[in-house]
Amino acid sequence: MELSKHNNDAELEIKKSTVLNSGWSAKARIDAFERLAKSGLPTVRDEYWKYTNPKTLTNKIVEKASLLPEHESDIFKSVSPLKIVFVDGKFSPEKSDEFILSGLSIERLDTIKKLDLHWAKELYGRYEKLGQLSVSRPLAAYNTAYANEGLIIHVTDRVECPINIIYEHEDEYSDVILHHVIKIDSNAELTLLESGAAAARLNQVLEVEVNEDAKFNHIRVLGRDHERRAATHIFGELSRGSTLKSFTLTVNGILTRNECFLNIAGDDAMAHISGACVGDGDFHHDDTVFVTHDAVGSESRQVFKKVLRNGATGVFQGKILVKPDAQKTDGYQISQSLLLDEDSQFLAKPELEIYADDVACSHGSTSGAIDEDALFYLTSRGISKPVAIDMLTMAFLAEAVDEIDNYNLKDVILELLSGWLERRR
């Protein structure tokens, strides 16, 4: 209808005709489309979106996102990663390194999606679909159905050199869908770094399969672009003895929803998800995490810290589900906010659902202001109030940053954080 053109409230179109219907991924895409058609796009009336209004993520019209004067592309240069650059979701061969790294293969969804056969057929959409069993995640289904670009990575060995996917944002109205698939073979290891704001609006899915005794380290830094909007999903499956660690640093962002759904399917596996964020003004940041323990002796940690000021909003929805046979599970969840003024708010919904009887699970959620006694102590030693507040802010965030094992990467994050705080004084 002609009217819808001018209707600012019109939603993204969900049409079967635009779903890619050939190649190895067609079945997964059509399957995802069916799920999406059934659930519809999310609205603020959905329980799972109670604290975060998805309207600007589901609107047909993309809100404008102003650009930063310069890209912050080399955040991780001190660890000399293999760089892969996407500009507004489009792969940039000029800015990227060659995809040559011993112990893994990297392909692009765009170049292989038309093939009839590909190993990724087994994975693409598989863990996303699994993640829909507990709660419907329509934006992820939308992504699986319509994604044209992303990286398809197969790790066969311990890869020491990290891969850094760098996202650059040059178009104020770009609307980007990216779908990455990573398969890590038994005993193999990968460190994936992601940095930058990908687009004015990003819908991203990362599906990762961590096989026996394999390791996946993931660190991402969502760039300083404030007006961008992003909905990201990580879907992971962990086999016996494997490890997944994911840390996200967020500074700025008018709307960010980071969902993480992990299924611990093998015994003695370990999943750590953490995040630190600093938000100001019309900042809205939502971490929604769901960890399922479906094996014996596994461990999970969720550590999320948010510093909020000038009316910023932080959301945490975190769940640990322990299935009946998942004995000896060790689950830990903490979400905390430091509210630097009375206008900011932190909305938390921590949940534990436990069906096994021999488990150790704990969760905690707090909101607090700067400790005035500590502030006075620091200033009484000659440290100015803004510097003292930054020191206490960094101290507050430290527990989340400490989740990063690699000292070099931890230093990168700490330096970024202190630099950002300093600039805001």
Add this chain to the structure above:
Amino acid sequence: MLKINNLHVSLEDEDKEILKGVDLTVDAGTVHAIMGPNGSGKSTLSYVLSGKEGYNVTDGSVELNGDNIMDLEPEERAALGLFLAFQYPIEIPGVGNMTFLRTALNAQRKARGEDEISATDFLRLVREKAATLKIDSDMLKRPVNVGFSGGEKKRNEILQMAMLEPKICILDETDSGLDVDAMKLVANGVNALRNEGRGFLVITHYQRLLDHIKPDVVHIMADGKIIKSGGPELALEVENNGYSDLLDEAS
């Protein structure tokens, strides 16, 4: 050096006057002790001097080397050379003791227009001062006061004082919670800092600290005022007879 003149202070939250006209002058090179019963206003005086929020100064003035400091922020007072050794040093998880010390020292130097201390000079200085206070490298690496025993916290206060080299040192019940050996260690740390350019204001309940840190003048504070001043013998009198005689005398 420190000149307190008719200082009246009430609590910000309630209409309650705590200090009711304190007059006190500490000259450079002297040690003044303030003794007094609980609730006499000793700790309030130390907080008000160092700039803690929550108090209203309703009358009077405080000068440090001629500068009126009552309108200054705590960090500005610190840069002018005022230091408070806390009765209860604050634990600050996540902030390393060394980082804290270096940030504080450099902030003060910067405020005075001096160059920042180099990392190596700082390290040498802090190790040297820490050794005399029997503070090991593990304590220096730990977060500020976190997991420190009562004695370690007080020694850490004296270490900060030694590093920052203030002009006027206020010690608020530094002896509380210390055993005899720890008290000697702390007192030695303080005595090492005594010199003709520096003044001390030592707040204590008990005479025993003053056996180790010999005061030049002893003041008795009660109900927000200094009711009697005298030499070291005044502290002994309190030790032997308690405060009641002095209080009766005053009223």
